[in-house]
Amino acid sequence: MTLENIAKLKIDRSSGTFPKNDWRFGRWTAASVLLVVLSIVVIWIFGSRTVIIETATVSKSYPTQSFTLLNASGYVVPQRKAAVAAKITGRLEWLGVSEGKRVTGGQVIARLENLDTEALVKQSSAGVQTARANNDLARAELEDAQLFFGRQKALIQSGIISQGEYDSANARLKRARAGVAAAEASLRSAESALQGAKISFDYSFIRAPFDAVVLTKNADEGDIITPLGAAANAKAAVVTIADLSSLQVEADVSESNLALVKPGQPCEITLDAFPNDRFRGVLQTIVPTADRSKASVMIKVRFLDRDERILPEMSARVAILSHTATQQDQQPKITLPKAAVINGTVFQVEKDHVRQVPVKLGSILGDLVEVSGVKPGDKVALSPLDKLNDGRKISVAEK
Numbered sequence: 001m002t003l004e005n006i007a008k009l010k011i012d013r014s015s016g017t018f019p020k021n022d023w024r025f026g027r028w029t030a031a032s033v034l035l036v037v038l039s040i041v042v043i044w045i046f047g048s049r050t051v052i053i054e055t056a057t058v059s060k061s062y063p064t065q066s067f068t069l070l071n072a073s074g075y076v077v078p079q080r081k082a083a084v085a086a087k088i089t090g091r092l093e094w095l096g097v098s099e100g101k102r103v104t105g106g107q108v109i110a111r112l113e114n115l116d117t118e119a120l121v122k123q124s125s126a127g128v129q130t131a132r133a134n135n136d137l138a139r140a141e142l143e144d145a146q147l148f149f150g151r152q153k154a155l156i157q158s159g160i161i162s163q164g165e166y167d168s169a170n171a172r173l174k175r176a177r178a179g180v181a182a183a184e185a186s187l188r189s190a191e192s193a194l195q196g197a198k199i200s201f202d203y204s205f206i207r208a209p210f211d212a213v214v215l216t217k218n219a220d221e222g223d224i225i226t227p228l229g230a231a232a233n234a235k236a237a238v239v240t241i242a243d244l245s246s247l248q249v250e251a252d253v254s255e256s257n258l259a260l261v262k263p264g265q266p267c268e269i270t271l272d273a274f275p276n277d278r279f280r281g282v283l284q285t286i287v288p289t290a291d292r293s294k295a296s297v298m299i300k301v302r303f304l305d306r307d308e309r310i311l312p313e314m315s316a317r318v319a320i321l322s323h324t325a326t327q328q329d330q331q332p333k334i335t336l337p338k339a340a341v342i343n344g345t346v347f348q349v350e351k352d353h354v355r356q357v358p359v360k361l362g363s364i365l366g367d368l369v370e371v372s373g374v375k376p377g378d379k380v381a382l383s384p385l386d387k388l389n390d391g392r393k394i395s396v397a398e399k
Contacts, residue, residue: 050393051384055349056340058371058378060332062278064268066365068319070260072299074251076271076314078244079300080210083218083237086112088203089226092219097239099217103208110238112225114204121201124194131190135183138176145169145176212241215312242312247303248284249316252296261286266324267301270317271310278330280304283320335368340380347381347388348374349396354381356390 090112097109152169155161219225219235228236249269253261267281280303287298301318303310340346341361347354362370374380379396381388388394 050395051387052397053394054382054397055379056337056382058336058374058376060376061335061365061368062332063329064321064325067322069322070257070320072251072253072318074249074316076247076312076316077250078242078312079246079248080243082209083240085237086206086225087227092221092223092225095221097214099214101214103212105208105210107208108205109208110206112204114201117201117204120197124197128190128194131187135187138179138183142176142180145173149173206238210243212243214239215242216240247310249301249318251299251318253299255295258297261320266321268319272315333370334376335365335370336380337367338369340382342385349379353391353393354388
């Protein structure tokens with residue numbers, strides 16, 4: 001097509017094939033397109049804006065929390081505990097126990113040097129043997145004096161001997177009787193001396209007063225042991241032992257809550273060392289005195305089940321229950337706050353955004369609800385849930 005032909009081309013507007021208001025139609029079309037674009041931009045801007053949220057953590061909870069009357073904290077304390085020491089002063093010659101070893105009542109756990117007391121026992125034993133021999137000799141003399149006196153008595157009645165001979169036989173009999181009494185007294189004295197020597201010798205052996213476990217070793221072989229421990233570098237206690245079957249939790253209860261507790265109430269004990277385990281207990285004693293500095297009263301909670309892992313001085317928390325917990329009550333459940341659930345879903349926090357996760361609800365535990373579909377430790381959004389959707393960018397509010 002040539003330039004001349006192109007110049008002859010023109011639109012014939014007189015034919016009326018176009019509407020008179022076509023310019024208005026174009027304006028409305030452009031406005032509609034612009035509105036759609038603006039809407040998309042607004043939605044994109046506000047949809048990508050970060051929402052500040054509060055979070056909660058999915059955790060394990062126990063049904064006993066729903067019927068707990070009171071919580072208290074304290075420590076595991078043995079009710080039978082002893083610092084085992086000697087009754088005499090001496091050098092520790094042998095120590096037969098160490099930390100953690102079990103001992104029985106009366107068992108020898110240590111020995112002091114005892115050569116002097118051992119020699120005294122032997123000396124006293126020899127003295128007893130001498131006293132017994134003298135006693136036997138005195139009895140033999142008494143028997144002979146009695147026989148002689150009997151013969152002399154018969155002879156004087158027959159007039160064969162004089163009165164002086166009879167009196168001499170009678171005096172001999174009295175001396176023999178006195179000799180026996182003296183010999184018996186001497187024997188008793190020797191036996192008492194032997195018993196005292198044996199006791200002194202026995203004091204050199206240190207024995208466990210009851211069945212227990214050794215908690216600490218306070219002395220070593222070669223140390224000087226003295227009952228009072230007042231001498232320089234002297235040790236009073238050799239070992240410290242405790243009866244682990246007597247372990248109880250000693251906790252403080254506020255005076256204002258004292259009306260909620262009474263002996264015999266069921267309890268649940270949690271140890272900081274084993275946070276996922278629950279131990280059954282019963283309130284054993286309410287100590288009948290208050291601590292004015294803390295405005296509290298001490299309670300003692302006894303363990304119902306023995307566990308070798310429980311050790312003295314462990315920190316513990318006690319939940320005083322309204323009724324005895326069943327075995328099912330002691331099984332943990334996965335829970336989160338009821339406020340974190342909306343329409344059967346939760347918004348799980350994943351770095352800088354949330355993911356909407358469906359959950360199945362279970363039993364209600366106070367402000368918590370049992371759920372499945374998430375696991376303990378997961379973070380979920382708590383508020384504002386109405387501003388969230390799947391994949392929404394978030395930031396966690398600082399607490």
